Structure formats: structure tokens, C-alpha cells
Amino acid sequence: xxxxxxxxxxxxxxxxxxxxxxxxxxxxxxxxxxxxxxxxxxxxxxxxxxxxxxxxxxxxxxxxxxxxxxxxxxxxxxxxxxxxxxxxxxxxxxxxxxxxxxxxxxxxxxxxxxxxxxxxxxxxxxxxxxxxxxxxx
Amino acid sequence: xxxxxxxxxxxxxxxxxxxxxxxxxxxxxxxxxxxxxxxxxxxxxxxxxxxxxxxxxxxxxxxxxxxxxxxxxxxxxxxxxxxxxxxxxxxxxxxxxxxxxxxxxxxxxxxxxxxxxxxxxxxxxxxxxxxxxxxxxxxxxxxxxxxxxxxxxxxxxxxxxxxxxxxxxxxxxxxxxxxxxxxxxxxxxxxxxxxxxxxxxxxxxxxxxxxxxxxxxxxxxxxxxxxxxxxxxxxxxxxxxxxxxxxxxxxxxxxxxxxxxxxxxxxxxxxxxxxxxxxxxxxxxxxxxxxxxxxxxxxxxxxxxxxxxxxxxxxxxxxxxxxxxxxxxxxxxxxxxxxxxxxxxxxxxxxxxxxxxxxxxxxxxxxxxxxxxxxxxxxxxxxxxxxxxxxxxxxxxxxxxxxxxxxxxx
Numbered sequence: 059x060x061x062x063x064x065x066x067x068x069x070x071x072x073x074x075x076x077x078x079x080x081x082x083x084x085x086x087x088x089x090x091x092x093x094x095x096x097x098x099x100x101x102x103x104x105x106x107x108x109x110x111x112x113x114x115x116x117x118x119x120x121x122x123x124x125x126x127x128x129x130x131x132x133x134x135x136x137x138x139x140x141x142x143x144x145x146x147x148x149x150x151x152x153x154x155x156x157x158x159x160x161x162x163x164x165x166x167x168x169x170x171x172x173x174x175x176x177x178x179x180x181x182x183x184x185x186x187x188x189x190x191x192x193x194x195x
Numbered sequence: 196x197x198x199x200x201x202x203x204x205x206x207x208x209x210x211x212x213x214x215x216x217x218x219x220x221x222x223x224x225x226x227x228x229x230x231x232x233x234x235x236x237x238x239x240x241x242x243x244x245x246x247x248x249x250x251x252x253x254x255x256x257x258x259x260x261x262x263x264x265x266x267x268x269x270x271x272x273x274x275x276x277x278x279x280x281x282x283x284x285x286x287x288x289x290x291x292x293x294x295x296x297x298x299x300x301x302x303x304x305x306x307x308x309x310x311x312x313x314x315x316x317x318x319x320x321x322x323x324x325x326x327x328x329x330x331x332x333x334x335x336x337x338x339x340x341x342x343x344x345x346x347x348x349x350x351x352x353x354x355x356x357x358x359x360x361x362x363x364x365x366x367x368x369x370x371x372x373x374x375x376x377x378x379x380x381x382x383x384x385x386x387x388x389x390x391x392x393x394x395x396x397x398x399x400x401x402x403x404x405x406x407x408x409x410x411x412x413x414x415x416x417x418x419x420x421x422x423x424x425x426x427x428x429x430x431x432x433x434x435x436x437x438x439x440x441x442x443x444x445x446x447x448x449x450x451x452x453x454x455x456x457x458x459x460x461x462x463x464x465x466x467x468x469x470x471x472x473x474x475x476x477x478x479x480x481x482x483x484x485x486x487x488x489x490x491x492x493x494x495x496x497x498x499x500x501x502x503x504x505x506x507x508x509x510x511x512x513x514x515x516x517x518x519x520x521x522x523x524x525x526x527x528x529x530x531x532x533x534x535x536x537x538x539x540x541x542x543x544x545x546x547x548x549x550x551x552x553x554x555x556x557x558x559x560x561x562x563x564x565x566x567x568x569x570x571x572x573x574x575x576x577x578x579x580x581x582x583x584x585x586x587x588x589x590x591x592x593x594x595x596x597x598x599x600x601x602x603x604x605x
Contacts, residue, residue: 061358063358177491
């Protein structure tokens with residue numbers, strides 16, 4: 059066989075063609091007795107319907123977590139989970155934390171080293187001493 | 196690779212015509228449409244692609260018995276009340292209240308008119324529910340053909356000189372089993388531990404292979420039917436990836452434990468089929484372009500040459516070019532530990548390719564491979580795929596595609 063092929067899988071580039079929001083679901087845990095949940099409870103009553111309407115691609119669940127601090131737990135496409143404790147935060151603060159979770163990719167926070175990350179190979183080719191400026195030998 | 200008549204496929208996968216008053220729950224929820232008799236083929240198809248259940252049932256689920264549904268008269272159909280736990284897969288009525296399905300539909304940017312009942316049906320693999328009215332077998336057959344058609348026409352028209360083996364590998368990279376399982380994972384599909392009628396309909400349902408057991412016999416790789424499997428046989432007889440054997444039919448996997456990859460690929464295929472039935476081919480083509488062609492695949496990395504220099508001289512002889520000659524363009528450090536030679540392959544005065552290597556022979560081979568890739572990866576400037584003229588009256592935008600005489604035979 060003079061020519062054979064190598065089997066690979068096409069890589070996803072989220073945002074090229076289609077965009078899938080990495081945040082899959084957010085669950086809101088509250089407590090009815092503890093004062094640290096006051097802001098969370100007012101968020102669930104007042105702002106959660108709007109938040110859910112604006113983000114239909116996120117599955118939202120609300121569940122009690124008695125005698126604990128309120129917490130937001132988000133699940134992501136890549137299988138990771140992020141949770142933020144929202145004790146003593148007000149309505150607006152809880153909304154900000156929920157938006158942080160929505161906008162996150164689920165990857166660990168890390169420093170971006172190089173300014174450009176590309177899947178395409180360099181167009182410059184191999185380094186050659188005779189390219190570029192004229193070399194007099 | 197294979198041409199299909201999509202409308203015929205669509206009519207085959209649908210349930211048999213049901214009495215007019217028994218519309219699907221999705222239609223029943225919209226009271227305004229209640230009295231409309233579906234006239235067009237598309238509306239009729241929509242009611243049939245989700246197995247229709249009357250919505251005025253009692254507290255228990257009411258499904259037509261599968262054996263009785265084959266009887267010609269609808270009145271003979273036996274109605275049995277089942278608890279959700281007794282059903283093999285979730286009842287279609289449960290789909291409308293599933294948060295996961297609503298989220299999935301919004302995540303894939305599907306329009307509201309795509310019913311959740313059908314979306315739920317695409318998540319039921321035949322291994323979970325053997326009833327073909329409630330599993331995704333027929334939809335996945337349609338979707339598999341659509342995916343194969345759109346992918347292969349895109350690749351053949353964009354790279355008309357692609358060798359057959361590379362074309363098979365490229366199709367597999369876009370819509371092969373591994374690629375589809377990856378797509379399902381990136382769409383946020385989760386699998387249920389065990390299929391059943393009482394579980395959330397937004398989960399992928401299939402019968403898992405028990406721990407410690409191998410693949411079932413129907414999915415295991417079989418010996419080829421013939422010692423000499425030709426490329427023609429691969430094109431016409433087996434699947435779209437050029438395998439030596441045809442894969443088992445989707446209907447043949449009833450009650451067979453399957454790996455999660457098989458279930459995930461059947462979901463993606465069934466979703467394509469369901470979109471074709473409900474939304475029509477223009478939307479499916481857009482969906483395919485966005486979700487599949489948007490993925491990154493460098494076709495030039497798929498080539499694996501054995502004797503590129505010999506292939507290149509055959510190509511030049513066939514096309515009437517002068518026979519290729521390798522010439523050294525530049526070199527550095529010939530006597531050092533890391534020499535670099537840059538070699539070009541010339542046909543007369545035309546440079547066909549250039550390659551760099553740490554020995555003269557390596558550089559010459561790389562240059563020949565680069566020249567062959569430049570030949571095989573030719574792309575026409577304007578490309579129109581055949582499916583772009585489907586149902587269009589104005590054909591002035593159509594550009595005939597280049598048909599190449601094929602790869603060089605050595």
C-alpha cells in the first residue's frame with residue numbers, strides 16, 4: 059500500500075461556527091433559618107426567575123441545605139464542578155457570584171503565558187541561515 | 196459517499212398513521228392547533244416522529260401495547276395502564292417538564308418548535324427500549340446517512356484530488372464513532388446509570404456492559420467477508436469510513452449491552468435525523484455546518500506515505516510533467532552534530548515542493564511528500580456542494596465541481 063491514512067478526531071473549537079456555554083447547570087442551596095442565607099433567599103424569590111430566563115441553556119435547581127451556609131454549585135461540560143459560598147451576601151452579590159459561575163469555563167485558573175495560542179502550524183518554515191538578510195561569505 | 200433520497204427515509208422512520216384526534220402531547224399542549232387537521236407532509240411527519248399518546252390519560256401512563264399496535268384497526272389496540280417504573284424508557288409526557296431537556300435545546304440553539312418529546316426520544320438507545328416507536332434506532336439510521344452525505348460531499352468538493360484512504364480517514368475524523376461521542380460529551384450529555392421509565396428523560400439511556408465483560412458479539416470486529424477487500428467494496432458495501440465490515444444495524448442492538456460510545460453516537464445521529472424531519476433540510480445543513488464543519492481538522496496531517504519519491508515520479512509521468520529532480524537549496528552544519536539540509540523537488544524549472552531534514556535523503560523524502568500533498572490537497576476557489584441546490588429554483592449560483600481522475604496507482 060503506497061499511501062495509507064492516519065486516523066484522528068477533529069478538534070472542537072468552541073465559538074467557531076457554534077458556541078456551547080460551558081456551564082451546564084447551577085444549583086442554589088439555601089437555608090431557611092440561618093441569617094447567612096438572607097440575601098440568597100431574597101435572590102431566589104426576586105431575581106432567580108430573571109436569571110433563569112436570561113440563561114435558558116443552564117439547568118437550574120434550588121434545594122434546601124438546612125443549618126449550613128448558602129452555596130452555589132455549578133457543573134461544567136468538561137466534568138468539573140465549581141462552588142462558591144455566598145454566606146452573608148446580599149441579593150446583588152449572589153447574582154454576581156452566579157454570573158461568575160456562568161461565565162467560567164470550568165477549567166482551573168491559570169496564567170496565560172504566550173499571547174497567541176494557535177492550532178495552526180507556523181507559516182515561516184524551518185530556520186535557514188541564507189534566508190532573510192543577505193549573508194556574505 | 197452514498198446518495199439517499201431523504202424524503203423516502205423520513206417516511207420510513209415514522210410511526211404508522213394514527214387517528215387524527217390522537218395528536219402528540221406537544222401538539223395537544225398547544226390548544227390553538229388542536230382542531231387543525233395536519234395537511235402538509237411536514238406537519239404530519241412531526242406528529243408521527245414522536246409516538247403519539249393521548250394526553251387525556253389517567254394518572255398512570257397509558258401506552259399502546261406494541262404487539263397489538265400492529266393490528267390494522269386502531270380500536271383493537273389494547274390499552275394498559277403502566278406505572279412509570281414498569282416502562283422501559285421515560286414516558287413522552289415527562290419530556291415537557293424536564294429541565295435538562297429544556298436546557299439542552301437552548302444550549303444547541305434549537306428553535307422552540309423542535310418538540311422536547313422528540314429530543315427525549317433521540318436519547319433512548321434501542322438497548323434500553325426495544326420498541327422502535329420509542330427508541331432512536333430509525334432516527335439514527337436517517338441521521339447517519341445525512342451526516343455521511345453532508346460530510347463526504349463537503350470533503351470531495353473541497354479537496355477533489357484527495358486519495359480514497361485519506362478521504363475515509365477525514366470522514367471518520369469528522370463523524371466517526373469517536374468524534375460523535377466527543378460531540379455528545381461537548382454538548383453536555385450525561386448518561387443514566389440504568390435505563391428505566393421513572394428516570395429523568397434528559398439523560399442518555401442505554402444498557403451498560405457489566406464490569407468485566409467484553410463487547411457483545413455483534414459489536415466485535417469480525418473477519419472480512421473476503422480476503423481481498425477492495426476500495427470499491429469499501430465504498431459501496433460497508434459504512435462511510437471504509438471499514439472492512441458493515442456495522443450492525445441500529446435495530447439489531449435491541450437488549451444488547453453496548454458501550455457508552457455507541458449510545459452517544461446514536462444520539463447525535465438521531466438528533467440529526469429528528470432535526471431533518473421536524474425543521475427541514477436547510478436548518479439541518481446550517482446545524483451541520485456550525486457543529487461539525489466548525490471543528491478543526493488539518494487534512495494534510497492524515498497522509499502517511501511509504502514511498503513518496505516513487506509516487507511523485509508516477510504523478511509527474513501521468514500528468515505529463517518532466518520527471519522530478521531533487522536539488523539542494525541550502526545546507527548548514529554538514530559536519531556538525533545537527534546538520535540541516537533544505538532540498539527542493541523540481542520538475543523542469545518548476546519547484547514542486549521543499550523539505551528540510553537532517554540528512555540529504557530525509558530532506559529529499561520530505562520534499563517529495565510536500566510536493567504530493569500540494570498535488571492532492573488542491574482546493575478550488577469557489578466550491579458549491581450538490582446539496583446546496585436542493586429545493587432551489589435559482590441554480591445560477593451552481594458551479595460544477597472538479598472531478599479528478601483519482602490517486603496515482605503504484
